Amino acid sequence: MHIAVLDESKCHSKKCNHECQSYCPPVRSGIGTITFPEETVYPLITEDLCIGCGICVNRCPFGAIKIITVPDELNKDIVHQYGENSFRIYSIPVPSKGITAILGPNGMGKTTTMNILSGVLIPNFGDYDNGGSKEKVLKKYSNSILGDYFQNVYDKTKKVVLKSQFVDQIPKVVKGTIGSILKNADEFGMADDIIAELSLENSLNKDVKSASGGELQKLAVGMALIKDGDILLVDEVSSYLDISERIRVASILTKLAEKGKTIFVVEHDLAILDWISDQIHLVYGSPGAYGVIVQQKSPNKAINQFLDGYMKEENIRIRKEKIVFETRASTRKIISPELVHWSEIDADLGDFKLKVMPGKMEIGTVTGILGRNALGKSTFVKILAGVMTPNSGSYEPKLKVAYKPQYISTDFEGTCEDLLFKTLKERMSDNFVKNELFRPLGIDPLMESEVSSLSGGELQKLSIAMTLAQDADLYLLDEPSANLDSSTRMEVAKIIKRTMENRKKTGMVVDHDIYFIDIISDELMIFLGQSGVQGIARGPMPMREGMNTFLKEVNITFRRDHNSGRPRINKPGSSMHREQVSTGEYYYS
Ligand code: SF4
Ligand code: SF4
Known part of the structure; x- marks a missing residue:
C-alpha cells in the first residue's frame, strides 16, 4: 500500500x-x-x-x-485521516491505570491523538468523505475499554481536561495577573492548594503578559488542575521548567493518578517521562504523513527501545544509530588551547544579583550550564554575548559571538530563506552549512515557508542552524531543546558537539533536559543560589563534579539502568536515593 x-x-x-x-x-x-x-x-x-x-x-x-x-495490514488500524492526500494516524492508546505516555517524534499525530481522546476530534476511521460520528466510534470500540472510555467522554459522565502544549499563547487568550486568572477559574475552591503545590506564590501578582515561560507553564498546569477533571490530557509539561519544577509537576500528576484519575501525557524529556509513566506507547511513522501508535510497553522497555532505535516486538527500526550515555564521567583532561577566561563578574539587576566566579573555556569544547530557573543563566550568556554589561568584572579576549536566545521571535516578515540569507549572506552556500547543518536539521524543506507559519520545533531548528552557521568564536545556545521531540534533541546535541569539535569552536549550552546536557557537554557550569534573588555561578568544572554539585542542590539522584546504562531518576526517599546521597554520587553511581 x-x-x-x-x-x-x-x-x-x-x-x-x-x-x-x-x-x-x-x-x-x-x-x-x-x-x-x-x-x-x-x-x-x-x-x-x-x-x-x-x-x-x-x-x-x-x-x-x-x-x-507501508504494509497493507496497517489499513485495518486506521483511526483518522484528514483528507485524500493528507496525514493519517493508525491505532490509538488504550486508557490504563496510572499515567499513560505517548513517546515519538513531532508531526506523527500525538496532538491528533490527544484531540481524539479528549472528544474534540471525532475519528473518521479513514472515511474522510463522510466524516466520523460518535455512533460509529462507539460501535467500532463496543465491548472494549476504549468503548467504555469514549462513552464516558461523549456523554460527559467523565470530565475531560486538556493541558495544551502552547503555553506561550496564554497571554493572547487571557488577561490579568496569574493570581486573578486562577482565582476566577476556581469553581471548586482548589486555587490556594494548587498555588502552593506549584510554588506559584511569588508570581501571583505578575501580569501574564510579562510572565516567564516557566510561570506560564505552571499557570497552564494550574488551570488544568483547577477544573478537577476525571481524565487529564497533558501535552508537554516540562517546557520552560527547570528539573526541580519538572519533578514537582510530575509528582502532582502521579498523586492524581494514584487517586484514580485517568492521565495521558505527551512528553519529550526522557528522564521525566521515565519517572512519571506507568506505561508508554511509542509512535513511529513519517512526520506530516502518517503515525502509528504501537501497543503499550513498560516505561523501561519503551525508553530503552526508543534509545536503541529498534522496536523488537514490532521488528521496526525507528533510528539508524543507538543513543548511548557515558556511565562514567569522562576523566579526559581538556588540553585544547584556551578561548576565553573571565574574572569574578558581578551584575546588579535591581531585585536580582548575579556573581560569576572566575572561569575559562577551551577551544573545541562544549560547556553545559545547569541551574534552577531565575538564577542568572541567561544573564551570564547575555554578558558573554555582549548584549549586557556587568557592574564589575570582564572577560578576555573580546570574542565574536553567535547567540541563540531562549525565546525566539516569529516577527520576521518573509520566508525562512529570506531570513537565512539576511543573516548568513554567502555562508548560505557553504558546504559545511548545507551538509552538516541544513540537511540534518531538516532546514531545506522549510526554505519556502513563511517564518511566521513555523511550528515551535521548526523555529527552534531554524534558529539553531542560523546560530551555528555564523562565523564566530563562541556559540551560546539558550535552551536549544525547547519544543524539540526526544529524537531531534539527541540529533541536535550531536550536531552542536560535532560542530565545535570539527571546526575548533567553543559552545556554551543552557538547558534543563539532563539527558541532553549529558550528551552534549564536556564540562559543566553550575548556577546556585536563591531564584529571583541571587545567583552564584561556578565552573566550568568536570562532569562528575558538576553533576554532583547541581544535583545535590536540587536533591535529585540518578541510578543507572542495568541494560542500557541510561540514567534514571530515583524516587525521593528511596533506599537508592539515600545511599547515593550518603556517598555523594548523585549521577555517576
Ligand atoms: S509544486 Fe508543482 S510539482 Fe510540486 S506537487 Fe505542487 S504541482 Fe506538483
Ligand atoms: S504518484 Fe508519484 S510515486 Fe506514484 S506512480 Fe506517480 S510518480 Fe510514482
Whole structure:
C-alpha cells in the first residue's frame, strides 16, 4: 500500500511546471494517477493507482510530496485521516491505570491523538468523505475499554481536561495577573492548594503578559488542575521548567493518578517521562504523513527501545544509530588551547544579583550550564554575548559571538530563506552549512515557508542552524531543546558537539533536559543560589563534579539502568536515593 501525502503549504502549483504529473510513469501511460481537479490548484494523487516509484517526490521542485510504502495490514488500524492526500494516524492508546505516555517524534499525530481522546476530534476511521460520528466510534470500540472510555467522554459522565502544549499563547487568550486568572477559574475552591503545590506564590501578582515561560507553564498546569477533571490530557509539561519544577509537576500528576484519575501525557524529556509513566506507547511513522501508535510497553522497555532505535516486538527500526550515555564521567583532561577566561563578574539587576566566579573555556569544547530557573543563566550568556554589561568584572579576549536566545521571535516578515540569507549572506552556500547543518536539521524543506507559519520545533531548528552557521568564536545556545521531540534533541546535541569539535569552536549550552546536557557537554557550569534573588555561578568544572554539585542542590539522584546504562531518576526517599546521597554520587553511581 502506498501512502501519498501532499503538503499544500509547500505546493506552489503556479510556480512550477506540474513536474509531479508530467514525470509520473502511470500518467505517461495514460493512467490518471495524478490529476488536477478543477475545484483546486493542488494535484490529486490516487493512491490505488500509484506504483510507489517516488519520481514525483524527486521531481517536485518544492518538496511538497511524500510517497511511503507501508504494509497493507496497517489499513485495518486506521483511526483518522484528514483528507485524500493528507496525514493519517493508525491505532490509538488504550486508557490504563496510572499515567499513560505517548513517546515519538513531532508531526506523527500525538496532538491528533490527544484531540481524539479528549472528544474534540471525532475519528473518521479513514472515511474522510463522510466524516466520523460518535455512533460509529462507539460501535467500532463496543465491548472494549476504549468503548467504555469514549462513552464516558461523549456523554460527559467523565470530565475531560486538556493541558495544551502552547503555553506561550496564554497571554493572547487571557488577561490579568496569574493570581486573578486562577482565582476566577476556581469553581471548586482548589486555587490556594494548587498555588502552593506549584510554588506559584511569588508570581501571583505578575501580569501574564510579562510572565516567564516557566510561570506560564505552571499557570497552564494550574488551570488544568483547577477544573478537577476525571481524565487529564497533558501535552508537554516540562517546557520552560527547570528539573526541580519538572519533578514537582510530575509528582502532582502521579498523586492524581494514584487517586484514580485517568492521565495521558505527551512528553519529550526522557528522564521525566521515565519517572512519571506507568506505561508508554511509542509512535513511529513519517512526520506530516502518517503515525502509528504501537501497543503499550513498560516505561523501561519503551525508553530503552526508543534509545536503541529498534522496536523488537514490532521488528521496526525507528533510528539508524543507538543513543548511548557515558556511565562514567569522562576523566579526559581538556588540553585544547584556551578561548576565553573571565574574572569574578558581578551584575546588579535591581531585585536580582548575579556573581560569576572566575572561569575559562577551551577551544573545541562544549560547556553545559545547569541551574534552577531565575538564577542568572541567561544573564551570564547575555554578558558573554555582549548584549549586557556587568557592574564589575570582564572577560578576555573580546570574542565574536553567535547567540541563540531562549525565546525566539516569529516577527520576521518573509520566508525562512529570506531570513537565512539576511543573516548568513554567502555562508548560505557553504558546504559545511548545507551538509552538516541544513540537511540534518531538516532546514531545506522549510526554505519556502513563511517564518511566521513555523511550528515551535521548526523555529527552534531554524534558529539553531542560523546560530551555528555564523562565523564566530563562541556559540551560546539558550535552551536549544525547547519544543524539540526526544529524537531531534539527541540529533541536535550531536550536531552542536560535532560542530565545535570539527571546526575548533567553543559552545556554551543552557538547558534543563539532563539527558541532553549529558550528551552534549564536556564540562559543566553550575548556577546556585536563591531564584529571583541571587545567583552564584561556578565552573566550568568536570562532569562528575558538576553533576554532583547541581544535583545535590536540587536533591535529585540518578541510578543507572542495568541494560542500557541510561540514567534514571530515583524516587525521593528511596533506599537508592539515600545511599547515593550518603556517598555523594548523585549521577555517576
Ligand atoms: S506537487 Fe510540486 S510539482 Fe506538483 S504541482 Fe505542487 S509544486 Fe508543482
Ligand atoms: S510515486 Fe510514482 S506512480 Fe506514484 S504518484 Fe508519484 S510518480 Fe506517480
